Amino acid sequence: MAPRASRGAGFSSHHQPYRAARLALCLAASFVLLGVARWTHWRGAFVSAETALAAPLLRTWSGLAHEGRDWTLALEPHTRLATRVRRLERHLLSLRVRLAADRALIARNIRLRRLLGLRQRLGRRTLVVPILTLPHDPYPPRMLLARGRTAGLRHGFPVVDPHGLLGVLSVVRPHSALVRLLVTRRSLTPVEDLRSHVLTFAEGTGRLDRLELPFVPNGTDIRRGDLLVTSGVGGTYPSGYPVAVVTRVIPAPAYTFARIRARPLAQPLRDRDALVLLPRAAQHRAHPAAPRPRTPGSGPR
Amino acid sequence: MRRERLAPYLSLAAALVLASLPWPRSLAPWAPLWVPLVLFFWILVLPERVGIVTAWATGLLDDVVHLTPLGEHAAILAVLAYVVERWRLEIRLAPLGQQMAVFFLLFTAERLLEVWLTAVPLWSPGVFLPPLVTALLWPLAQNLLLRLAPRGRLLL
Numbered sequence: 001m002a003p004r005a006s007r008g009a010g011f012s013s014h015h016q017p018y019r020a021a022r023l024a025l026c027l028a029a030s031f032v033l034l035g036v037a038r039w040t041h042w043r044g045a046f047v048s049a050e051t052a053l054a055a056p057l058l059r060t061w062s063g064l065a066h067e068g069r070d071w072t073l074a075l076e077p078h079t080r081l082a083t084r085v086r087r088l089e090r091h092l093l094s095l096r097v098r099l100a101a102d103r104a105l106i107a108r109n110i111r112l113r114r115l116l117g118l119r120q121r122l123g124r125r126t127l128v129v130p131i132l133t134l135p136h137d138p139y140p141p142r143m144l145l146a147r148g149r150t151a152g153l154r155h156g157f158p159v160v161d162p163h164g165l166l167g168v169l170s171v172v173r174p175h176s177a178l179v180r181l182l183v184t185r186r187s188l189t190p191v192e193d194l195r196s197h198v199l200t201f202a203e204g205t206g207r208l209d210r211l212e213l214p215f216v217p218n219g220t221d222i223r224r225g226d227l228l229v230t231s232g233v234g235g236t237y238p239s240g241y242p243v244a245v246v247t248r249v250i251p252a253p254a255y256t257f258a259r260i261r262a263r264p265l266a267q268p269l270r271d272r273d274a275l276v277l278l279p280r281a282a283q284h285r286a287h288p289a290a291p292r293p294r295t296p297g298s299g300p301r
Numbered sequence: 302m303r304r305e306r307l308a309p310y311l312s313l314a315a316a317l318v319l320a321s322l323p324w325p326r327s328l329a330p331w332a333p334l335w336v337p338l339v340l341f342f343w344i345l346v347l348p349e350r351v352g353i354v355t356a357w358a359t360g361l362l363d364d365v366v367h368l369t370p371l372g373e374h375a376a377i378l379a380v381l382a383y384v385v386e387r388w389r390l391e392i393r394l395a396p397l398g399q400q401m402a403v404f405f406l407l408f409t410a411e412r413l414l415e416v417w418l419t420a421v422p423l424w425s426p427g428v429f430l431p432p433l434v435t436a437l438l439w440p441l442a443q444n445l446l447l448r449l450a451p452r453g454r455l456l457l
Contacts, residue, residue: 019352019353019383019386019387020383022352022353022354022383023353023379023380023382023383025354026353026354026356026357026375026376026379027376027379027380029357029372029375030357030360030372030373030375030376030379031372031376032372033370033371033372033375034370034371034372034373034376037370037371037372038370046370046371047368050364050365050368050371051368053365054321054365054366054368057318057321057366058321061321061322061323062323133323133368142368144368178368207425
C-alpha cells in the first residue's frame with residue numbers, strides 16, 4: 001500500500017504540469033478550427049477531409065449492415081418476432097388481394113400525377129445513388145451518398161426518395177456527397193399547400209419525423225391532412241414535389257403565427273438509394289461547376 | 302513492453318471504431334459513449350501518457366468519425382479530461398459506486414455540452430440514456446482495460 005501511495009503522490013504533480021495551460025491550448029485550437037469552419041470558405045474543405053477520412057470506415061459498416069441487415073433480429077425477443085411475423089403475414093395477404101386492383105390504380109396514379117404537376121419531374125434526369133450512412137440518432141441528421149463529383153453531382157442538387165423530398169447536396173467530394181436533410185434544425189424549405197395554394201416555409205426541427213411551419217398567420221387556410229409540396233420559390237427545388245403532410249394545426253390567438261406541425265413524407269431510414277435530381281441539360285452546361293447562390297434551403301446547418 | 306505502450310492508443314482506436322458503428326434505430330439511444338469511457342480510464346491509470354491533449358486529439362478523430370464540425374468533440378473531451386485529471390486521485394480512491402456516479406455526471410455533462418454546441422434536440426432519449434448505460438458499464442470496462450494496462454498500475 002505504502003509504495004503505491006507514494007508513487008501516486010509522486011507523479012500527480014510531477015508528470016502533469018501546466019494543466020490549465022494545456023486545457024486552454026486545446027480549447028483555443030478547437031475554437032480556431034470551429035471559427036475557421038464557420039466564418040471562412042474552408043468549411044467545405046474541412047467536411048471534405050472528414051468524409052474522406054471517415055468514408056472507408058462508414059463504407060465498411062454500411063456494407064456489413066446491408067449484408068447482415070438484421071443482426072438486430074438476434075437481439076429481439078422471440079414473442080415480438082412472432083408478433084411481427086404474424087403481422088407481416090396478414091399484411092402480405094392483404095397485399096395479394098389488392099394486387100389485382102393495382103393495375104387500375106397505377107393508371108389512375110399516372111393521371112393524378114399529371115394533375116399534380118409532377119410531369120416536370122418525369123422530364124427531369126435523375127441519378128440513383130446508394131446511401132452510405134443513415135442519420136444517426138444523437139447527432140444532427142446527415143446522410144452520406146456513395147457518388148460524388150465524378151458521377152456528375154454538384155452542390156445544391158435536390159435529393160428525393162420515392163416518397164418525398166429528402167434534402168439538398170451540401171458538400172460534394174469526388175466520390176461522395178453529403179446531403180443536408182430538410183429536417184435539419186432551422187433549415188427552411190419553401191413549400192406550398194396543395195389544396196389551398198398557400199405559400200410558406202417548412203422548418204426542420206432536428207427530429208426525423210417532424211417539420212414545423214413557423215410563419216403561417218392564424219386563420220390561414222391550412223388544415224390537418226393537407227399535402228405540402230415544394231413551391232419552387234428560390235429555385236433550389238423544382239416545384240410540385242411532395243414534402244410533408246400537415247399533422248397538427250394549433251391556433252395561437254395570442255401570437256401572430258399559428259403552430260403547425262407536419263410529417264415529412266421521405267423515409268430516410270428505409271431507403272437504401274436516393275434519387276438526385278439533375279438539372280436540365282442546358283442549365284447544367286451553362287453553369288458546370290458554379291455553386292448555387294444560397295437560398296433558404298441551403299444555408300449552413 | 303511495446304504492447305503496453307500502445308495499449309491506450311489501440312483501445313482508444315477501438316473505442317472510436319465502436320462509436321462509428323451504426324446502431325439500429327430502436328437501440329440507438331442506448332449506445333454507450335465508448336470514447337469518453339476508455340479515455341477516462343486511461344487518464345486515471347496512465348496520467349503521464351494520456352491527458353488533456355490526447356483527449357483533444359481523440360475528440361478530433363471522433364469528429365471525423367461522426368462527420369461533426371472539426372473541434373467540437375475535441376473541445377468537449379478536453380474539458381472533461383481536465384476535470385478527470387484535476388480530481389484524478391479523488392476519483393481513484395472513491396468506492397466503485399461513487400466512481401460510477403461521478404462518471405454518470407461527467408458523461409451527462411458531455412452530452413449536454415454536445416446539445417449546446419450542436420443541433421441535437423435537448424429532450425431526445427439520446428441525451429440522457431447513453432450516460433447512464435456508460436456509467437453502468439464502468440466496472441466491466443475497468444476490469445477489461447486493466448488487463449491491457451502496464452503491470453503495477455492498479456486502479457484502487
